[in-house]
Amino acid sequence: DIVMTQTPLSLPVTLGQPASISCTSSQSLVHSDGNTYLSWLHQRPGQPPRLLIYEISNRFSGVPDRFSGSGAGTDFTLKVSRVEAEDVGVYYCMQATQFPLTFGGGTKVEIK
Amino acid sequence: QITLKESGPTLVKPTQTLTLTCTFSGFSLSSNGMGVGWIRQPPGKALEWLALIYWSDDKRYSPSLKSRLTITKDTSKNQVVLTMTNMDPVDTATYYCAHRKPGMLDFWGQGTLVTVSS
Numbered sequence: 001d002i003v004m005t006q007t008p009l010s011l012p013v014t015l016g017q018p019a020s021i022s023c024t025s026s027q028s029l030v031h032s033d034g035n036t037y038l039s040w041l042h043q044r045p046g047q048p049p050r051l052l053i054y055e056i057s058n059r060f061s062g063v064p065d066r067f068s069g070s071g072a073g074t075d076f077t078l079k080v081s082r083v084e085a086e087d088v089g090v091y092y093c094m095q096a097t098q099f100p101l102t103f104g105g106g107t108k109v110e111i112k
Numbered sequence: 113q114i115t116l117k118e119s120g121p122t123l124v125k126p127t128q129t130l131t132l133t134c135t136f137s138g139f140s141l142s143s144n145g146m147g148v149g150w151i152r153q154p155p156g157k158a159l160e161w162l163a164l165i166y167w168s169d170d171k172r173y174s175p176s177l178k179s180r181l182t183i184t185k186d187t188s189k190n191q192v193v194l195t196m197t198n199m200d201p202v203d204t205a206t207y208y209c210a211h212r213k214p215g216m217l218d219f220w221g222q223g224t225l226v227t228v229s230s
Contacts, residue, residue, distance in 0.1 A: 001175070037215035041159075048208055048220040049159065055215060092159055096215045100174045101149070101161040 002027050002095050006104035012112045019080040021107045023093035028073050030097070037096040040069055040078045043106075044089040052091075053078065085111065114138035116148070116209050116221035123227050124199050130226060134192040134209030138219075141167055141187050147212030148192040150183065152205040153223070160205075164212060165192055201228045 003026040013019045021040075029036045038056050041049040051060045053069035056076060066081040080087055088111060093104040120132035132150070139146055149164040163183040164172045173181050182195045192209060206225045210217040 031215075035215060039216050041217075048223050050220065051216060051218045054218070060218060094159075094217070096217070099172050101164070101217075103159040103161070105158045 001100055002029070002098055002102050004093055004095055004102050004104035006091075006093060006107050008107060009105070010108045010110070012110055013080075013083045014112050015085060016082050019083050019087075019109060021078045021091050021093075021109075023071075023076045023078070023104050025074045025076075025095055027098075029076075029095050030073065036072065038069075038071070038076050039094050039096065040067075041092045041094060042087075042089055043092065044086075047089075049092060083109070083111070114211050114219040116211060116219060118207060118209050118221045118224040120207075120224055120226065122225060123229065125230050126200055126228060128199050130194075130196045130199050130203070132194045132196075132207055132209075132224065132226075134194070134221060136190050136192070136209070136211065139211060141165075141185050141190070141192070143167055145214060148185070149210050149212050149217055150192075150194045151208045151210060151217070151220075152203075153208070154202075154205040157205075162196075162207075163194060166212075199228045204228045 005024045007022045029038050040053040043049040057069040068079050090106040090108050116136040146167045150162040165183045180197045185192045204227050206223040208223045209221045211219040
């Protein structure tokens with residue numbers, strides 16, 4: 001199985017300031033078709049996860065442009081340019097390059 | 113607009129079989145490339161992928177749970193059913209179904225909390 005490791009586990013942020021979350025995979029996420037199936041999801045308290053970013057850097061429909069994704073191979077980053085109150089919750093990276101699909105352990109973002 | 117909704121028992125006893133139904137709209141599971149997956153989340157813990165079924169009826173399972181899981185689809189009813197045998201208290205979790213496009217799970221249901229207790 002591909003192990004997804006996120007850092008940090010917890011991220012206190014100030015409103016309006018940037019935030020960054022890292023995700024590392026135990027194997028390259030480059031698929032045989034050439035795509036890299038790394039996505040980011042956000043889960044607010046009491047809510048289901050929602051897709052933010054797919055294939056490393058593509059924002060899903062309706063996702064604000066303050067969210068951006070980058071990386072390649074085994075190292076990936078989610079950045080929020082200016083954190084807003086609605087951005088609190090837990091962020092997960094997920095790989096869909098290889099079965100079983102696997103998720104990172106999550107990063108909890110809270111406002112200072 | 114794609115929506116999914118999970119349904120099933122909220123409480124099951126140890127050793128019993130859990131049957132969950134995902135009823136969806138906004139897409140057809142007979143369309144090329146479509147799929148529906150199941151994911152669970154124990155209280156306060158991370159997400160764990162369980163199973164996925166494709167439009168072609170191809171199925172994939174978590175290796176650690178494969179012996180206990182069965183996923184099926186009823187295209188005419190727009191439903192996907194997940195069964196999990198021999199339930200244990202450690203299986204207490206919120207169970208989600210999600211729409212699958214290549215490389216992503218883009219739409220999720222609200223989830224259903226299943227508690228395993230005698």
